[in-house]
Amino acid sequence: MGLFKQMMKILLIEDDAQIADLVVSAFEALGIETQHEKDGFRGLRSALQLNFDAILLDVALPLMDGFQVLEEIRRNSLNTPVIMLTASVDLPDRLKSFEKGADDYLSKPFYIEELLVRVKALINNKRGKLEMMLVQGDLSLDRFTRVATWQGEKATLTQREYVLLECLMMAPGQIFSREQILKQVWNVAFDPGTNVVDVSVQRLRKKLTNPKPDSAVAFPIETIRGVGYRFKAQA
Numbered sequence: 001m002g003l004f005k006q007m008m009k010i011l012l013i014e015d016d017a018q019i020a021d022l023v024v025s026a027f028e029a030l031g032i033e034t035q036h037e038k039d040g041f042r043g044l045r046s047a048l049q050l051n052f053d054a055i056l057l058d059v060a061l062p063l064m065d066g067f068q069v070l071e072e073i074r075r076n077s078l079n080t081p082v083i084m085l086t087a088s089v090d091l092p093d094r095l096k097s098f099e100k101g102a103d104d105y106l107s108k109p110f111y112i113e114e115l116l117v118r119v120k121a122l123i124n125n126k127r128g129k130l131e132m133m134l135v136q137g138d139l140s141l142d143r144f145t146r147v148a149t150w151q152g153e154k155a156t157l158t159q160r161e162y163v164l165l166e167c168l169m170m171a172p173g174q175i176f177s178r179e180q181i182l183k184q185v186w187n188v189a190f191d192p193g194t195n196v197v198d199v200s201v202q203r204l205r206k207k208l209t210n211p212k213p214d215s216a217v218a219f220p221i222e223t224i225r226g227v228g229y230r231f232k233a234q235a
Contacts, residue, residue: 058086083102085108134166150209173231181197
């Protein structure tokens with residue numbers, strides 16, 4: 001199963017040709033219609049004139065920067081979800097993005113699979129907002145810091161571990177085959193000789209399992225023998 005179940009239309013406003021080609025190719029490979037604009041002025045015009053499910057907006061743009069574009073989008077009462085894309089990792093820039101109405105923020109360089117997961121989360125959320133904390137039972141995931149917390153144990157995840165855990169947590173009860181996980185998290189075709197998925201799940205469990213557990217509740221990522229993994233829905 002892919003990340004998207006129906007046709008989506010995305011607006012990408014990005015002046016870096018290499019990044020734009022990567023994003024457009026990945027999205028269109030999944031059947032997602034993607035319109036690309038190279039400067040802030042044309043991007044804003046497209047955003048206001050056409051209907052999109054989400055907007056991917058670079059900050060450093062010609063003619064109008066991303067913050068100006070975002071401000072105009074919200075001033076015109078357009079509620080389309082917006083993900084800011086920027087090379088800056090500074091907290092003031094992130095805060096400025098949210099103050100002006102951004103729904104999410106992703107620093108460059110980024111993994112295309114993480115961008116896909118975030119776009120899916122925005123589109124599927126009825127409010128068009130991405131919650132900063134993803135919580136399922138006793139397990140929480142901070143989308144800003146990539147810190148996971150399980151029964152008091154905290155761990156900072158690598159980007160791959162983060163995307164893997166977020167993918168499973170966003171679909172509790174759904175069984176993901178190793179092939180699906182490789183495609184969604186690593187964006188590679190299935191290789192029957194690789195154990196990268198199993199190793200990554202083991203690392204997640206090890207990072208978040210208390211060495212002296214006082215709870216009978218098992219870590220919620222379940223191994224489905226011969227198939228793959230699923231996040232066990234918690235009461």
